[in-house]
Structure formats: structure tokens, C-alpha cells
């Protein structure tokens with residue numbers, strides 16, 4: 001039972017997640033005034049560490065809002081009403097980019113993909129070639145509704161090459177909310193123009209803060225003539241003389257700053273390896289129960305499964321009532337058909353507990369569970385997840 005969770009329930013959900021020890025401690029400390037020198041230092045430290053996380057030299061805006069606020073800020077600041085962007089849609093969160101564009105009067109060329117799929121670079125470039133007026137591509141690194149990972153490196157570099165060839169700059173924006181501190185991401189090396197994160201996923205922190213990292217092309221667009229904006233005017237957040245522009249959630253800044261520093265202390269490559277290992281172990285275990293993963297390219301933080309003839313709601317209910325484990329169900333058209341398991345910050349014992357619980361629940365529902373297969377391989381598969389044990 002997690003000490004951070006007084007009800008004794010473990011969250012295997014893709015945000016909010018069980019808090020890291022340092023996030024909990026940072027929250028309680030809190031109490032900084034946002035115009036004090038101490039707070040300024042905390043914010044500077046947070047944004048310095050965020051640059052390490054985004055693997056970038058670009059500036060970062062810290063906004064008090066959940067992740068969707070950062071998405072809206074990016075759309076409203078980089079694009080003007082009437083401009084058109086390309087949005088590959090493979091689930092609820094990539095679809096949200098399109099909804100925000102609709103709401104702000106930005107034109108959308110949708111590229112509809114099957115659930116579990118991710119956009120291929122050649123298909124993205126084909127559409128850019130087909131439609132001259134597209135000025136941006138909005139990507140979702142990890143589509144949290146299916147666990148699918150986009151090959152951002154390949155897509156973004158293909159968009160950059162296309163731009164150079166045409167002499168027409170198309171900017172790439174990436175929602176990295178469920179991939180930062182989880183899956184490998186390199187903003188500058190991959191030529192991403194704008195990337196966003198939020199506090200309640202891989203940062204193992206409470207919800208309430210979001211982050212926008214702005215490259216040079218994106219900064220040029222932000223300075224241009226755009227639609228109406230006030231609270232989400234990124235110019236205010238990026239202007240060094242007026243930071244922060246409004247009262248930020250000061251306690252959250254303290255919590256996220258502590259949590260990210262401790263995660264970076266583990267080493268980002270070790271963190272990426274740990275998530276690869278946990279996703280592979282959960283997929284492997286589920287396959288031994290006849291439960292099939294949905295994603296073609298698997299993300300590290302969340303695995304979604306098709307349950308076949310089992311009812312997803314019943315499985316989730318039994319995990320909660322009999323084992324104190326909370327997992328997520330499908331969203332939108334996938335409701336009732338899939339189960340989603342997030343392993344953010346989970347060490348070996350917790351992932352084992354989840355797998356044992358799942359085996360017990362589906363076993364009681366009549367599924368054959370290959371226990372020998374689990375016992376033979378699981379310990380070795382989970383070795384890299386040991387890093388989390390020092391964060392508790």
C-alpha cells in the first residue's frame with residue numbers, strides 16, 4: 001500500500017499518478033511568495049531542469065493550468081485564425097489538438113489513423129505536399145488513450161527536410177505530456193519547434209502546472225499577428241522582466257522542482273530504460289493471459305489492452321475492489337473494450353503486484369493464465385525498474 005495514498009489504493013492510471021516522495025515533501029514545504037527571491041530561484045531551478053528533460057537550449061514557459069491549457073496556448077500563439085495545420089488523429093488526445101484548433105478558428109487537415117496506430121513520416125510529408133497552405137504539424141508523442149508512441153524523430157526531421165526543400169517553413173509542435181521523463185525525447189536534435197509537458201504524468205507530481213518549450217521558429221510565430229489572447233499569451237511568460245506574469249501555483253512549483261530534480265538524479269537514460277522494461281513486462285505478462293496490446297509502437301508509460309470477451313469495466317472493478325489497484329478504462333469509442341495500465345514511477349514489487357492481481361482477476365473469469373511463463377521471465381525483465389525504489 002502506497003504511503004502517499006491514505007485510502008490504500010494504488011494508482012496505475014495515466015495521470016494523476018501516485019506522487020514521488022520528493023513531490024510530496026515539496027508540496028508540504030510550499031509557502032513561498034511569488035515575488036520573493038526564494039521563489040524566483042525555485043522557478044529558475046525548475047526551468048533549468050526542464051531544459052535537461054526536453055533536451056534543449058530553448059526557453060520554457062511555466063503556466064498554471066493542466067496540460068490542455070498549454071495545448072491551447074500553443075495553438076493560440078503560433079497560429080492565426082484562418083491558417084491551416086495538419087493533425088494526425090489516432091485517439092482522444094491527438095483529437096484534442098484538432099478540437100482546440102476548431103475552437104480557435106484554426107483550419108485542420110485531419111489525418112485519421114486506426115486506434116493503436118501512429119503517423120508515418122512519409123504519409124505526413126505526402127499531405128504537406130498535397131496542400132500548400134499547411135503551416136504546422138501537431139503531434140502527440142504518446143497517445144495516452146491507446147499507449148501508442150509516435151516516432152517524433154522521424155516525423156519531425158521529415159517535416160524539416162520538406163520545409164527546407166520547399167523554402168516554406170512548417171512548424172512541428174509536440175504534445176509530450178505523457179512522454180517526458182518516460183520515453184526518449186530530444187527537442188533540439190529532432191528539430192521540434194514547440195513541445196509541451198504537464199506536471200501530473202512522468203514528473204510524478206500533482207496536476208496543475210504545464211510547460212511550453214519554444215524554439216526559434218515558434219518564437220517568431222508567437223511574436224506575429226495572432227488571434228486574441230490574454231492569460232495564455234506566451235509573450236508574457238517568456239519575457240524575463242515580468243516572470244511570472246500572474247500568481248503561479250507556488251506550492252506546485254516547489255513540488256515539481258523537487259520531483260524532477262530527483263528523477264534527473266537517477267539519470268534520464270536509466271529512466272527511459274526502466275519504462276521500456278516495465279511496458280515490455282506488462283505486455284509480456286498480459287499476452288500470457290490472452291490479453292492483446294493495442295499499440296503498434298509501444299510507449300513506455302502506458303499499455304492499453306483489448307480484453308476480447310472479457311468486460312473491461314468488470315476487470316477494472318475487480319482490480320479495485322479485491323486488490324486496491326486502480327487502472328484506466330477506454331475512452332470514447334474504446335470505452336468498455338480496453339483497459340489501460342500506467343506504470344509511472346512503479347518499481348519491481350508494484351508491477352509484480354499489478355501483474356499478480358490481473359492474473360488472479362482474469363483467472364477467476366475463466367481465462368487460462370500461463371504462470372510458468374511469468375515466473376521464468378518476469379524478474380529479469382523488471383530489473384531496470386529497480387531505480388524507482390530509491391525515490392520512495
Ligand SMILES: *Cc1c(COP(=O)(O)O)cnc(C)c1O
Nearest residue numbers: 066067068093142144175177178
Ligand atoms: C494528460 C494528457 C493531456 C492533458 O490533459 P489535462 O487533463 O489537461 O492535464 C494532454 N495530452 C496527453 C497526451 C495527455 O496524456
